[in-house]
Amino acid sequence: MQALLEQVLAIAYEADDAIAAVYARGFSVELKDDNSPVTEADQAAHDVIMRGLKKLSLQLPILSEEDADGFVGINSEGRYWLVDPLDGTKEFIKRNDEFTVNIALIENGKPILGVVTAPVLNVAYIAAEGVGAFKVDASGHRYPLHVAGRPPSSACWRVMGSRSHFSPDLAAWLERLGKYEMQPMGSSLKLCLIAEGKADVYPRLGPTCLWDTGAAHAVLLQAGGRVETLDGQPLCYANPSAKLNPDFVAWGS
């Protein structure tokens, strides 16, 4: 797993370079069939990742946001790669730097390896079963990741939230949580910040796709956290044809 993690990190860094090049030179924005925005950078990162994963000795089916129809299905051992080449496309377009490359290895519905890189913030979050979870800074230094403990009853919950999506259900959920402060953040960085101990909880009561969460979910699991549906079951990736996650809550401790 350690060797595979390093290979996947190298692929994600290559995708970072492709994205950063588009970011630097400027880009136009198109709308996909579902009306969500897409740029040249999403496709460039997808191409790099597909090429990289196909060269690995471990040959697995790939489900990428940019070619979901090309997914051939989970293999006989219950495994597949789950990829969001550029999560936070809206943040990319707004140029606020909060976007990520996401590659996860799923086995029997569970993310067992994950790599999340932020091309402009120059940070990576990596994890695998049997290896642990680490943050990698711009100079390549690695720091083990651990979630924070549950906040004392007098303290505020540090809540992560989307910059673009809020719902009445989320407002009601937060009301029940108690005292909290909300930190808005684009992309899968929300889950990574919980893995780092910088936030406590991320309730997502609104649509996301499997590829938005798989890689950062792996990081959070290895850092001691969890991601659960509203009835307390682990968020599961065993039915990729559904594409959509149910509502979920990511917890540190």
Ligand SMILES: Nc1ncnc2c1ncn2[C@@H]1O[C@H](COP(=O)(O)O)[C@@H](OP(=O)(O)O)[C@H]1O
């Ligand atoms: N109506 C919808 N259906 C499915 N996924 C949605 C959605 N609205 C937003 N998302 C997902 O939410 C992600 C953005 O989340 P956030 O606002 O927390 O950064 C998007 O990722 P992309 O940017 O990769 O398209 C997209 O996949």
Ligand SMILES: [Mg+2]
């Ligand atoms: Mg996404």
